[in-house]
């Protein structure tokens with residue numbers, strides 16, 4: 001039997017409660033836990049609804065505030081780790097599922113598919129979804145790029161959606177993750193990176209299941225939200241750069257189905273607003289930091305102060321930029337944070353205009369090949385043709 005956990009922060013209670021009901025109705029689910037960032041409006045609404053839900057389904061439903069377990073900004077990481085800790089210390093269930101609370105396309109199928117794969121003996125089951133070619137720019141340009149450059153022989157670069165928050169763990173896998181100090185300290189947005197890293201570093205067999213319906217959820221608000229996420233996701237990779245990851249993890253994935261037109265046509269971000277971020281918030285210190293980067297990157301970025309530029313930030317320029325960032329980036333320094341944000345924006349805009357504009361199929365093929373070329377580069381130097 002399984003526990004389903006929803007970490008949440010300021011979500012719409014009706015969306016979360018709908019998802020709680022779907023989980024409670026599933027025959028494999030014995031208990032549902034909601035872990036709130038604080039006692040916010042959503043927390044109070046869910047707490048009030050629990051006694052009735054519990055009666056209706058005859059199953060235990062609990063809502064708790066996350067514990068302070070980590071060392072970085074208290075965020076989603078503390079939420080997920082609180083869920084893991086509850087699972088291991090307060091229950092005897094065999095498996096734990098995590099799902100984001102804001103998903104409006106959640107269904108029984110998500111739980112069933114994960115349980116089926118776990119029945120086959122996989123210790124970790126991860127959900128992955130069709131995404132538009134301009135979505136997931138942190139995943140592709142930060143996480144998968146970093147995994148390929150740093151651990152080219154491991155399974156890490158090949159995980160489809162390493163930042164996905166939808167996954168199943170067996171009890172043994174949960175124990176390994178929570179006892180990994182690198183996981184426990186990661187209280188912020190870096191938690192997804194750390195779960196993925198730790199499961200591969202521990203050699204756990206992984207199955208990625210494909211959810212055709214897609215993950216429809218709350219859209220990004222201000223770009224500042226994304227900025228924090230970007231910085232925390234990059235810092236998470238950077239903090240691991242000297243760690244070893246063995247090759248040889250069992251990693252299987254379900255072949256994706258045809259992608260619906262709506263997903264293919266979705267534009268992931270506001271191009272015009274993003275363009276102007278390249279011109280903003282420059283300081284003398286950022287200009288100085290640019291000295292550390294290869295000439296085309298330095299000169300291109302300097303020119304952005306006058307007029308947004310990005311065509312210089314192609315795949316190879318980004319790899320070289322990324323390697324400098326891995327050595328020198330300082331998350332405690334506001335100028336470094338702003339510079340990382342702008343460098344990444346240049347990369348995303350270059351990719352959008354040079355690749356994504358050519359169409360969905362071309363773009364997705366490109367992104368997968370890009371990761372493969374980074375793996376090749378890390379193993380053999382230079383870039384593969």
Ligand SMILES: Nc1nc2c(ncn2[C@@H]2O[C@H](COP(=O)(O)OP(=O)(O)OP(=O)(O)O)[C@@H](O)[C@H]2O)c(=O)[nH]1
Nearest residue numbers: 007008009035036037066074075076079100101102
């Ligand atoms: N407990 C807890 N949950 C959080 C916190 N921050 C975010 N969450 C939840 O984590 C889940 C993912 O957060 P989102 O803001 O939806 O992240 P996203 O931008 O959709 O990320 P992707 O799904 O990877 O695209 C949601 O259920 C949030 O409510 C936090 O500080 N504590």
Ligand SMILES: [Mg+2]
Nearest residue numbers: 100102217218
């Ligand atoms: Mg979301």
